[in-house]
Amino acid sequence: MPLFNDQPVDVANEVFLRSNLTQRSPPSVGKRTRSEALSPTNVSPSSCKRVQLSDSPGLDDNSTAPDQTQYDLVNEAASYLTKINVVINSLGSRIDVKNRSTVMDMTQRVTAIVSLLALKSSSTETKLAIAQRDLLEAKINKNCSQNNVIGNVSKPTYAESLKLKMPKVAPAAAAMETRTPLPCVVAYPTSERSAEFGSSSATKQALMKAINPTDDGFQIVGLKKTANAGVVLRVTNENQIKKLQSVAGIKSAGLRLEKPKGRRPRILVKDVPATLEDAAFMSALYRQNIKDEMSISEDNFIKSTKIVRRRVLNNGRKWIGLELEPEIRKHLINTKEKIFIDWATCRFNDDVEIVRCMKCQQYGHVAKFCTEKSSCCGYCAEAHDTKDCIKNTAKDFKPVCAACKRFKKPNDHLSGSPDCPSYKAKLEQLILNTVYG
Structure with missing residues (x-):
């Protein structure tokens, strides 16, 4: 006998539409403070x-x-x-x-x-x-x-700037601690033996044979596969990185260790005229917003800036996602309320996008690159397509998040929910791995 007056879950709002998700952004500095971001x-x-x-x-x-x-x-x-x-x-x-x-x-x-x-x-x-x-x-x-007295003016750190710019009306954002990511190193196959390693799984197996955490005293927090048959090793401190670099078995296994460069920051430029070509957009972005304010040539700017995504709207406008150098992003965020593109005045903000696979409901890839054999429902987390779910219309339906269920986290919510613990963990990881300068 139920003790509570359970109400059926409102599934009318389609959680898989991107427009229904809360827009996410890393903490902004300068003039572009966004209280709703975090x-x-x-x-x-x-x-x-x-x-x-x-x-x-x-x-x-x-x-x-x-x-x-x-x-x-x-x-x-x-x-x-x-x-x-x-x-x-x-x-x-x-x-x-x-x-x-x-x-x-x-x-x-x-x-x-x-x-x-x-x-x-x-x-x-x-x-x-x-x-x-x-x-x-x-x-x-x-x-x-005190520093002004001795003629040595020091600027606040990036973490301190984040805390100072947090809005007072959002306690969750204002009280947020800025964590420092754990140190990590990436293992890649050497150029001489790259043919032996066809995937990150092969690299991972060779790495686990070359390293004995118990005998060598390593404190490895986690392993993660990455591009180019690489494996990311996350450890507790920098001394662990030095110990890893001195292990002879890694080199003899045909592997090399590199410090990760970090993810470059991205911004999303909105309200761009849909008829504007990419080359004209890049030239306008440089000449109208950067040319007279930064010491970088147009050729170097275009070479270092990459268009990573586009979204064409029905109102004759489009959104363009850019991956750019930290110094350029910092200049735009600190000095611009809006970006001028030709005759248009365009909004922009930091772009942090966490993709989710509509087949397996896991974060980090899309269905096109999914390796799972069977589909997983975004409503009940069972093995069928989301569109074929019949449980979500029941009066006593209780959603189950597939991503949180997989990692044994609280899963009493729909897959793709902005409050999903798995989504928040991925978002935090992405922000920590981005070099904002």
Whole structure:
């Protein structure tokens, strides 16, 4: 017998349409601060406070006063849960309509109390984030003033700039810690023996034979396949990298180690006229926005900048994704509100795109390059095409995320959800691996 008044999941909104996903971007610096970029929700604590507590189901004016402490709220919620357990244990399967109504009323009261706790916690997080921001700003100002005295002005680090530019109205973004990625090295086949290694799997097997973590004391966090039959080894510290480079068995196995160069940053330029050719777009981007402001020639700019994707819209405009040098990206982000392309004024922002395979529902590749033999449903994570799912129309349907199910994470959400833990992990990894300069 269900204890909660379950409502059918609204599947009318197609989660696989890119336009329905929250636009993601790494933390921006300079003028282009975007409060919605890294916040998991667009609802701020200030907007939550406008909700009437009496509107919550099962919560009357006398049950939970707004001035109660969080400790009192937790105790009250615990008391309702105790009553629920007593009712269920005493009645068992003999729950009639009246008792079922009583149970539902108590569960709704607990839900309202938890909502109020979340509201109080969100307000506290906002105050804490603002305090941390102010302390950091005061610390940087103090350091700058001391350095000015001795004539040595030091700029804030990129991580400090991120924290200073975080909006105060988004506690999730403002309180976010900027992590440093773990050091890593990439193993590739040597040019003399490259014919022996046809794939990253072969490189991985040779690498695992050449290295004995137990005997050599290696702390390898993970292995990941990459292009050109390479394998990325992520370790705990830089000393581990030096130890790996001194292992003679790696060279004798026909492998070489290289430090990864990192992913170049990308920006997405919007509102570009659809009739504009790529060559004309690149020339306009350089001559109208970079030529008189940076010491780089047009030939070098065009050689170092790559168009990685395009999206043509129905309104005579298109979006163009660019991969460019960190210095150029930083100049545009810090000095431009919009980019001028011919007669058009174009919006732009950092471009972080996490692709998802519509066949196996995993992140990092598209269906065209999927190696799985069978399809996986984006609704229930079972072995059939998403369009053929019949479970998603049932009243008691509960979604299952295929990516999170595979990695044993909480999976009670649809594949492709912006709040998916697997998606957030991939997004964070992509940002950490990008060299923003």
